Amino acid sequence: MKNMCPVCKSDTKIFAKFKNHLVYKCKKCGFGYTTNLSAHLGQYHRDEVYIQEEKLFENIFQKRVNKVMNFKKKGEVLDVGSSTGLMLKLFKDKGFNVLGVEISNKAAALSKNRGIDVITIPFEEIQFKKKFDVILFNHTLEHLKDPFLAINKASRLLNKDGLLYIDLPNFGSLSASLKRKNWPYLLLEEHLWHFSLQSLEILLRKNGLKIIFTERASGIWDLNNPFLELFTSLYKFKKRFIINLLTAIPGLILSKLNMGSDLLVIAKKND
Numbered sequence: 001m002k003n004m005c006p007v008c009k010s011d012t013k014i015f016a017k018f019k020n021h022l023v024y025k026c027k028k029c030g031f032g033y034t035t036n037l038s039a040h041l042g043q044y045h046r047d048e049v050y051i052q053e054e055k056l057f058e059n060i061f062q063k064r065v066n067k068v069m070n071f072k073k074k075g076e077v078l079d080v081g082s083s084t085g086l087m088l089k090l091f092k093d094k095g096f097n098v099l100g101v102e103i104s105n106k107a108a109a110l111s112k113n114r115g116i117d118v119i120t121i122p123f124e125e126i127q128f129k130k131k132f133d134v135i136l137f138n139h140t141l142e143h144l145k146d147p148f149l150a151i152n153k154a155s156r157l158l159n160k161d162g163l164l165y166i167d168l169p170n171f172g173s174l175s176a177s178l179k180r181k182n183w184p185y186l187l188l189e190e191h192l193w194h195f196s197l198q199s200l201e202i203l204l205r206k207n208g209l210k211i212i213f214t215e216r217a218s219g220i221w222d223l224n225n226p227f228l229e230l231f232t233s234l235y236k237f238k239k240r241f242i243i244n245l246l247t248a249i250p251g252l253i254l255s256k257l258n259m260g261s262d263l264l265v266i267a268k269k270n271d
Contacts, residue, residue, distance in 0.1 A: 030196030075133025081140030085111030172196030218260035219251030
């Protein structure tokens with residue numbers, strides 16, 4: 001029996017195998033999914049990484065904040081999977097009203113210490129009493145039990161002309177196609193879903209959203225200040241400095257060609 005793509009209902013094929021996991025990829029829209037994997041339901045082991053590498057993530061998140069602010073200068077921001085609240089703090093510093101959703105109690109506590117309000121109930125279960133001007137899914141959708149329902153709910157929670165921001169690994173990238181099961185962003189024991197731009201566009205369109213901006217960058221070019229990261233990783237003797245240096249030129253080429261490993265999308269609600 002053939003496996004059907006949950007996005008466009010086309011046939012899928014096996015993309016990669018790892019232990020008891022299979023990754024299927026749609027032959028038409030490029031959407032992928034991992035078998036024998038459950039949604040993440042508790043504390044997230046990357047909380048420590050966010051804490052230890054806060055300056056790095058601030059460099060990453062500042063670029064995202066700037067991209068959103070090209071289209072929206074003020075309003076209510078909801079971050080689904082807000083972790084330690086660092087991105088929301090950057091929005092708050094720009095004058096936005098912010099609210100986070102984070103099921104990791106440790107990360108939520110750190111977020112509250114920044115003065116960020118956080119709800120520790122899964123997004124799908126929350127009964128919100130207001131709507132939002134910006135909703136963020138920053139490397140969250142690929143972990144959720146049902147990202148399709150999440151996008152639908154987000155669309156309904158947006159105000160007129162509201163923005164939905166999505167950031168996740170680019171399953172349609174050149175590196176994913178070449179490395180397959182060895183692609184570092186596949187994370188077969190964590191990511192249930194794997195999105196290409198085409199599959200994401202279909203899902204958004206079905207939920208009354210139109211993409212107004214997209215970027216597919218790689219490496220240091222996915223940061224607000226790539227050269228600051230190079231300097232910092234060298235100055236602090238970080239192991240990633242060599243990788244940053246060696247991948248700088250290939251990453252720049254892939255980023256310019258929109259074939260990078262990160263997929264950033266901003267969509268607008270069509271009302």
